[in-house]
Amino acid sequence: MAFTDPHPTTPAGPLIEVRDVTCGYADRIILSNVNLSLARGKVLALIGSSGGGKTTLLRLLTRQLKPVSGQVLFDGQDLAPMNQEQLYAQRRRMGMLFQFGALFSDLSVFENVAFPLREHTRLSEPMIRDLVLMKLNAVGLRGARDLMPNEISGGMARRVALARAIALDPDLVLYDEPFAGLDPISLGVTARLIRDLNDALGLTSVIVTHDLHETFAIADHVVMVANGGVVAQGTPEELKASTDPLVRQFVNAQSDGPVRFHQPAPTMHDDFGLPDPEEAA
Numbered sequence: 001m002a003f004t005d006p007h008p009t010t011p012a013g014p015l016i017e018v019r020d021v022t023c024g025y026a027d028r029i030i031l032s033n034v035n036l037s038l039a040r041g042k043v044l045a046l047i048g049s050s051g052g053g054k055t056t057l058l059r060l061l062t063r064q065l066k067p068v069s070g071q072v073l074f075d076g077q078d079l080a081p082m083n084q085e086q087l088y089a090q091r092r093r094m095g096m097l098f099q100f101g102a103l104f105s106d107l108s109v110f111e112n113v114a115f116p117l118r119e120h121t122r123l124s125e126p127m128i129r130d131l132v133l134m135k136l137n138a139v140g141l142r143g144a145r146d147l148m149p150n151e152i153s154g155g156m157a158r159r160v161a162l163a164r165a166i167a168l169d170p171d172l173v174l175y176d177e178p179f180a181g182l183d184p185i186s187l188g189v190t191a192r193l194i195r196d197l198n199d200a201l202g203l204t205s206v207i208v209t210h211d212l213h214e215t216f217a218i219a220d221h222v223v224m225v226a227n228g229g230v231v232a233q234g235t236p237e238e239l240k241a242s243t244d245p246l247v248r249q250f251v252n253a254q255s256d257g258p259v260r261f262h263q264p265a266p267t268m269h270d271d272f273g274l275p276d277p278e279e280a281a
Ligand SMILES: Nc1ncnc2c1ncn2[C@@H]1O[C@H](COP(=O)(O)OP(=O)(O)OP(=O)(O)O)[C@@H](O)[C@H]1O
Pocket: 025, 030, 048, 049, 050, 051, 052, 053, 054, 055, 056, 057
C-alpha cells in the first residue's frame, strides 16, 4: 500500500535571500537594487574594491542596517519587521568573525571560546568544557586551551576566533576580512579551515575578503560589489573567465579600469585652486 505523508516537508529554500535591496547611511545611498541568494551549505565570497559596500552588505544580513527598500530574508523570514526578541533569536543562529577577529586579551584561549556560551546559554560547566574543547579540536587547538592570546601566533589567534564564531553552532557564519594580516601559509590554512568547518558542521558561510586567490579556491559563489551595487556574480570559474572589463580589472588587480580609484570629491580646483587635469586636457 502506498504511504502518503500527511505533512510533506517542502525542500528548504535558500538560507539567505536579498531581494532588490537599496541601502545606505543617513541620506547617502551605498548600494542599489542588490539581489543575491545563498543556498544552505554553500560558501559565498563578497569581493570588490575598498569602500564598495561589502561590509555594508554584511550589516544588512545581521540587520545592523535596514534596507531603504527591498527585503533581506534569513531562512525565509524578512528581518526588517522583527522585534528585538525575534531578531536576537535569529542572530543567535549567526556566528560572526569581525575584522581581525580580535580576542579578549585578558581571557585564555579556552575562556575566549567559552564566552558566547556563557553569555547566551545556561549550560552546565562540564557541558561548556566539552563544547569548547570540541570547537578547539575542530580548529586544531585543543592543546592551546590554557594559553593567553599574547602567547599564540596571529594565525592561531585567528583559528581561536573561528572556534569562538562557531561556539553556538550557528547556521550561518559571517567573516569580515578573516585573512587580514596573515602570512601566506596561515592564510591558506585559515581559508581551508573555513571551507572544512563549513562542510563538516553543515554551516553556510559568507566571507568578505580582498584575498581573491585563496577565496576563489574555497568559494562556491562570488559576488562582486562596486560602484554602488552588485556588478557581477557567479562561480569563481565564471568570474575568472568574465570578459567584463570591471571584473577583469579587479580579478587581475589592475589599478586602471572602470572601478573608480577616487571617491567622488570636489574638483581639484575647488580644493586646491589647481586647474582640473580633465579641463586642462
Ligand atoms: N557607519 C557608517 N556611516 C556612514 N557611512 C559609512 C558607514 N560605514 C561605511 N560607510 C560608507 O559606506 C561605504 C561602503 O563602506 P563599506 O565599509 O561597506 O565598504 P567595504 O567594501 O567593506 O570596504 P573595505 O574593503 O575598505 O572594508 C564607504 O563609502 C563608507 O565610507
